[in-house]
Amino acid sequence: MTEKNHFDGLNYENVYAAQKNMLPGTELSWLNDIRQSSMTKFVEVGLPGPKVEEWRYTNLTPLKSETYEIADKSPSMSADILADLTVQENTGSKVVFINGYFSEAHSKIVSQSGIILKSLPDFLKSDQNSAQALLSSLDKQNSLEHLNTALMTGGYVLQVEENVKLAEPIEIFHIATKGAEAKALRSKCFIEMKSQSSACVIEHFSSPDGFDIWRDNVTRAQLSNGSFLSIYSFQCEGSEVIHMNRVLADLGEDAEFRHQSLNVGGKISRTEVKPTLNGLFAKTNLRGAFLGREGSSHDVFTHMKHMVPQGTSDQIYRGVLDKGGKSAFQGKAYVAKDAQLTNADQSNKNLLLDRGAEANSKPELLIYADDVKCSHGATVGELDDQALFYLESRGLDKNAAKGLLVEAFIAEVFEEIDLEAVKARYLDLARKWLDKG
């Protein structure tokens, strides 16, 4: 029944049957149809096992033995959590999800003309036709996204009108509490950038240590001609969390998409970034760092699709692995036959702080055009003993010396960030991760 090398997800049909009344938009028959057919498609394919090439570095076996139900919708949360995560002054919009549900009480939507920002449940109520259009046209869904579509409770819709620039970055908070133990938290986010518009979104994923939670977030971004979208993503999940975050972006002519991620938490973490360059002169810039040690596995999967000529893509990912940590970077770049004069660069460097760490790097270039510039580089190395001693001989203790070298190693990923508070948070989280070691 399931596809080869997948394991079945039949239990989720039962979850859907038992809990569908808890899902937002349950009164909308068209949405129920979409959810039902998504569930059917998910069940047909199943969950990818380690023998599926794209999943060979991320073992989803824990999902096989456990069925993660939808969390209860009565979450409470201390205000401290939010305050700790917030990076900027209290001027931009804040959209807060607790255990997968939109929390109006904690959120703050700042209105700006030409900008629509709503939680998905609110959008389903107020903009039914648009919502139906968005959800009926979900292409390129893999089985996990089908499951997401069937069972999602949270998410948001951001629409930026032509020529409108979002004044302040929007902060999105995906927060889980202890009450989410053994539950799955799913959200689907839509960003629509009309031509010549511009926006910046900062997303935070946070959950307590020691609680078995499955997080699954999907963001679908549509960038029309000349628009600009930048997403900053901070993954600070708890120690037992299975974290999945997928971003799909469609770029029109001259559009620019930037995605910057930092992964420091979770038991299993999978980040997928899939930009498709559909317009001439489209530009994509991906940056990311993942830091892992015993009990954590990080997997970053990028799929860059150059469909038309003159596109530019540039990816820099850095991994730092301490004892017992595991990581994989899989960078797929596709350049279509007609996509001449494409510029596609990719770099993944990994630093092992201990011989008992594992870093995998797998560039995959599929180039069908003949007049392109494509590069890729992958390295795995260790800290330079001579450099460590040099720093120590100047008075830095071993940990401080290591920290300085690790910071320098990942600095390249964040050096272009022009939002000082965001940059500071990246470095701060990296330092905290180091201090825990």
Place this chain on the structure above:
Amino acid sequence: MAMLEIKNLHVEVDGQKILKGINLTINPGEVHAIMGPNGAGKSTLSYAICGKEGYEITEGSVTFNGKDFLELEPHERAAEGVFLGFQYPVEIPGVSNMNFLKAAINSIRKYRGEDELPAVEFLKLIRAKAAELEVDPEMLKRSVNVGFSGGEKKRNEMIQMAMLDPIFSVLDETDSGLDIDALRIVADGINRMRGQDKAILVITHYQRLLDYVVPDFVHVLAGGKIVKSGDKSLALKLEKDGYAGIGIDENAA
């Protein structure tokens, strides 16, 4: 009291005996020079004093201002006032000279129970030192030693030394690969570290540097031992007659 007292020091690297019983006493106010053929163990001695990993002390002792130095970590030795000028200063991409020095100074101050140096004070100090040593302040914003010429790297060592203001400076072939202008600046940097309460150990291959940094004592290190000691005239004799002239088979090292 002696500042540095090395007694019967034996050091092994990867199971190979490099130093075979070094005895050396350095008092405050003194400048010592160690010369010797390649492979004699000169750099090993400087690493052993500063505590580099992999330099195993199999016998003997190193005492600094009455403290058992071998018990201390490299950064603690730095905080006690020892500075090592490297023969090959290490390039550290992504770490700016400024941040590196700020971190080093504050780490040392913390060890000594002092407050952090205020940012303004730090900037004032580094500007003054850069001017004294004829270093372009722009260089300080760049990554540590990355893309620096040999001379620039050694000047950078001098800046670091001046900023950390050690009481005991060990300079491991700091003069190698320098043209005459750079040599003068480096020598000037070293001479600034002289003082009644301070001491310097210069390790060098050539007499050249000792024209500018005049030593009180000269030692010849060969085959892992100090085989001859004297005053500055010993360096001149070596320059003239070579190691063979004082009865050392250079290949025996």
